[in-house]
Amino acid sequence: TTERNVVLHVDDVSKNFGGLHALSDIDLEVEQGKTHAIIGPNGAGKSTLLNVIIGRLAPTSGAVVFDGQVLTGKKPHQINQLGVARVFQTPEIFPDLTVLQNVMVPAFAKRDGAFRVNVLRSVDREAALRDEAEAILEDVGLADRRLSHAGALSRGDKRRMELAMCLIQHPRLLLLDEPTAGMSRHDTNTTIDLLQKIKARGMTKVIIEHDMHVVFSLADKISVLSGGRIIAEGLPDEVRGNIKVQEAYLGG
Ligand code: ADP
């Protein structure tokens, strides 16, 4: 048996939007280097939980702790500086920049501590960074699109580019909100392969995912969220056979 090394704690987190209890008493422990999937029906609170972790939303109560540091109360860019990166459900990109430039921007922003408007002026001098960005674009299967305008990419390619924008930051914790949403089966499988490659590098991941094929291909542990509560949790095989999970999905 190996020792459990929990790197991310979600500690009794609740989030209300007015009278709506989007999250109620959520406890989560994510182990170093593992892929922890959060699944559940639409409206379950998955994106809200992710936004609380990355500091976009303040919880009504409770706290999030990453690697011994309390994230709750910190700003999103401060949390990002601690090694936490995220891929949103809707990609947030720079449509008028090239794919290569998009991938280089987060590395500059991280190095400088904040995004700077003059960042593009120094881009050409950063040969090493460019090499790394090109290698990452190769990894995500976008090498041949590197000089295209990002805004011209297909939805699936935008998601891959956003993943590349995360990888260049060398995050210690990567949060993904439905990374295969809008992708064809072929692109979904390519993304699974890519995420498995990242897993081999030891990065901790929290993945929100609707597609059960993706979940069971990648997850080491699964938490099932329904109505803002965790209704089941365990290894993939345990969750697969759990009747409560089936009820949540079948609406029973
Ligand atoms: P999921 O990602 O699991 O589909 P969400 O976290 O997006 O679910 O939403 C959970 C619940 O919280 C839903 O009922 C949603 O309508 C509500 N909600 C989410 N964000 C907000 C917000 N900013 N203001 C009010 N209600 C919200």
Ligand code: MG
């Ligand atoms: Mg969502």
